[in-house]
Amino acid sequence: ILNVEQSPQSLHVQEGDSTNFTCSFPSSNFYALHWYRWETAKSPEALFVMTLNGDEKKKGRISATLNTKEGYSYLYIKGSQPEDSATYLCAFFNAGGTSYGKLTFGQGTILTVHP
Amino acid sequence: DTGVSQDPRHKITKRGQNVTFRCDPISEHNRLYWYRQTLGQGPEFLTYFQNEAQLEKSRLLSDRFSAERPKGSFSTLEIQRTEQGDSAMYLCASSLAGYSGANVLTFGAGSRLTVL
Numbered sequence: 001i002l003n004v005e006q007s008p009q010s011l012h013v014q015e016g017d018s019t020n021f022t023c024s025f026p027s028s029n030f031y032a033l034h035w036y037r038w039e040t041a042k043s044p045e046a047l048f049v050m051t052l053n054g055d056e057k058k059k060g061r062i063s064a065t066l067n068t069k070e071g072y073s074y075l076y077i078k079g080s081q082p083e084d085s086a087t088y089l090c091a092f093f094n095a096g097g098t099s100y101g102k103l104t105f106g107q108g109t110i111l112t113v114h115p
Numbered sequence: 116d117t118g119v120s121q122d123p124r125h126k127i128t129k130r131g132q133n134v135t136f137r138c139d140p141i142s143e144h145n146r147l148y149w150y151r152q153t154l155g156q157g158p159e160f161l162t163y164f165q166n167e168a169q170l171e172k173s174r175l176l177s178d179r180f181s182a183e184r185p186k187g188s189f190s191t192l193e194i195q196r197t198e199q200g201d202s203a204m205y206l207c208a209s210s211l212a213g214y215s216g217a218n219v220l221t222f223g224a225g226s227r228l229t230v231l
Contacts (some may be wrong), residue, residue: 004157043119044158044206046219067160089157093216101171102148103220105157 003093006106014082014114020076022051023090027071034103035064035075038087045063047075047088080113087111121207121223128197129231135193136226140209147190148220149182150206158206164190165212197230204228 005024013019025033032051038044049059053068061078076082085109091103120139127136140147145166150158160171161180166187179197184190194201204227208220 006157009155033218036220036222041224043222043224044208044220046221049219051217059226089155095216102160102163103216104160105150107155107157 003091004104004106006088006090006109008109009107010110012112012113012114015081017080017113018076018078018079019111020074021088021111023073023075023106023108025073025090025092026094027069029095030068030092031052032093033066033068033073034091034093034113035073036089036091038089038108039085044089077111080111082113082115085111085113116147119207119209119221119223121205121226123226124224125227125229127229127231130197130199132197133193133195134197134228135191136205136207136228137189137191138207138209138223139189140207141221142188144209144211144221145187146210146212146218147184148208148210149192150208152204152206152225153202160202161192161205197228199230202228202230 007022034049035047036044048064050066055066057064063076066073087108089108091105122137148163149161152158160173162182164184167184179195182192204225205226206220210218210220
């Protein structure tokens with residue numbers, strides 16, 4: 001069973017603060033790493049997909065980096081806004097073995113941005 | 116296309132009853148996934164289809180759970196003889212297939228099941 005770990009489990013920040021969280025995944029048989037944002041009462045929404053070691057992706061105030069050799073990805077939010085409050089999920093796609101063909105999700109980081 | 120639709124959004128049932136959830140994926144997506152999410156956990160894989168073929172079913176899934184995707188379009192997930200431990204959010208997602216874990220999943224809003 002693949003282990004995808006996210007930390008912290010929850011985070012409370014003030015509006016305007018910058019924040020980051022971590023996703024750890026197995027470094028072997030890596031194929032892709034996904035980040036999703038899940039707002040309450042809505043569908044999880046894709047933020048980024050990264051496939052290459054050293055990848056950096058950016059979407060507005062949110063960015064992500066990837067280190068496949070050591071098995072981690074960081075998600076950064078610059079100048080957090082209340083509308084950034086959501087659960088952020090990372091998911092790992094394995095290149096082989098019994099987990100091939102599907103994403104394995106971490107438990108998520110719940111972000112609350114206070115005005 | 117209005118995205119991935121799931122029905123019903125909420126279901127409350129008594130222990131021992133059967134329930135069925137439906138998922139309508141994005142029409143051009145040939146992969147369809149079912150995940151289950153419980154409080155404090157991330158989505159847990161249940162099963163997935165490529166077109167009408169069920170390619171994998173989680174070993175954690177008991178034989179009370181069955182899923183179908185007739186004609187490779189919509190899918191149903193049935194839970195027989197529900198137990199309180201089945202209470203969860205059931206998420207459906209679809210994607211394009213191909214040898215690429217880089218294809219993003221488009222999720223539905225989920226079907227929340229409460230078993231009393």
